[in-house]
Amino acid sequence: MQQYVPRPPSTVGDWSDARRKMQLRRSRPGHSWQRFGRTRRMLMWLGLSMVPVLIVGGQYWVQDVHPERERLAQTVPAVHDVYEAKNLADQRTAVVDMVGLGNVDATDTARSLGAYTDLGQVWAVEYDNSGIDTKVISDLIVDHAAATGTDNIILSGHSMGGVVALEVAQHIYEDTDTVLAGVVLDCTPVDLHAVRGDARDAGEDMLRWIGWLPGARESRSLRVLVETAARKDHFLDSNSWYPRVDLSALGSVVEEVLHDKVFSDDAASNGLIESQFKVIVASGAIDNLKSLAVERDGKPLPAVVFVRPRDGRFDPVVDVDYTQRILVEQSGGVDGTLLVAKLDGIGHANPIQQPAAYNAAIENRIAPFLRSLLPSPPVRTY
Structure with a gap:
């Protein structure tokens, strides 16, 4: 064992x-x-x-x-010729129109403002849908002016397009020999405080989503998500203790986004909307106004025209009373280079919807004011 x-x-x-x-x-x-x-x-x-x-x-x-x-x-921005001047002698002046947030081409808006032909030619800027570079736009306008024999430029901007116009104006005024005769601002917010709460929140939501999602400025697949999230108030009920989604409303929002913002050739890209809104966030307009109020190399000071509803409550997007106060401070008011045109029957920067009111104001007030500030044509000797 x-x-x-x-x-x-x-x-x-x-x-x-x-x-x-x-x-x-x-x-x-x-x-x-x-x-x-x-x-x-x-x-x-x-x-x-x-x-x-x-x-x-x-x-x-x-x-x-x-x-x-x-x-x-x-792609590059473009300048489109919309109207010739009513009088041949005014061909040396051009009014250049720019649209605001979410829009690309100002041609249709410029067509509704035929009274500008009393001042000169009418041009429209079409933005590059990838975003906005105001230096590129200003160079484009100056080059187009040189090619067409145009000496004087008047910029016209609607809503946030007016803020873009102010940046372009500073480039033209400080960096070129082209005469900047004036800037017309249609219901333009001079900083973020001038944008009413609901419109400001929607823009900030869009900007936040674009910042959080890499490639959201360019990606077509993320466009639906970004645009839908920006419209969350249409389908998301946050009043209860937990957020509730209205599926029917969500479906309608997605359908709207696909139709208007993804498959439409005329829709502004997220990059363009971001560029437009960032101009407001950076409060650059006030600095631009300050620059336009300082004499440069003997150039005449550009005029500033502010177009607004007579009653500020009729503008649901911009606090035009606030903007007017800033413009009076920066542009000298009635003793300076500012004209305020209060229109009856308009809302927020809507010349296509109210062309009669806009054209009457241009013909009776804006054009005479700007014409009085245009430099005399040079004397030609032969």
Whole structure:
């Protein structure tokens, strides 16, 4: 009969849980790191866990965002000739129209303002749908003026388009030899405080989503998400203790976004809307106004015309009374270069809807005021 011999204690220790854990620690990646070993290993695993995310993100960027950026990089803003001057002698002056938030081409708006032909030609700016560069727009206008023999420029901007016009005006006034005779601001907010609460919140929501989602400025696939989120008040009920979604309203919003903002050739891109709204957020308009109030190289000071409803409550987007106070401070009021034209029967920057009111104001007040400030034509000797 074989005698039982107990296993030595050292052999039993080979199978202990403590020894197994020690062996695992010795064999894991980075086991030899003594200095900041735990931190270095944590960073290593974090980096490895990011590999799938980077692969998916890279494919999204390469397949969706980059091709759209390449396409948009080939586009440029344009200036369209809308009307000739009513009188041949006024061909040396041009009124250049610019539209506001969410719009691309000012041609239709400019067509509704035929009374500007009393001052000169009428042009319209079509934005680059990838965004706005006011220096590029100002150079484009100056080049078009040189090509057509135009000496004097009057800029006209509607709503946020007026803020864009002010930036363009500063470039023309400070950096070129072209005479900037004036800027017409139609219900324009001079800073974010001039935008009423509901309109400001919608714009800030859009800006926030564009900032959070990489590639949202260019991506067509994210356009639906960004635009739908900006309209959340149409389908999301936050009054209860938990948010409730009205699925029927959500479906209507998605359908509207697809029709008006994704598949429409005339829709402004998210990048363009972001560029327009950021101008307001940065409060650049007040600085532009200050620049236009300082004499430059003997140039005449540009006039500023503010078009608004007679009763400020009829503008649901912009606090025009607030804007008027700022304009009086910056442009000298009645003793300076400012004209305020209060119109009956208009709302927020709607010349296409109320052309009679706008054209009557241009013919009776705005055109005579701006014409009085235009420099005399040069005397030609032969």
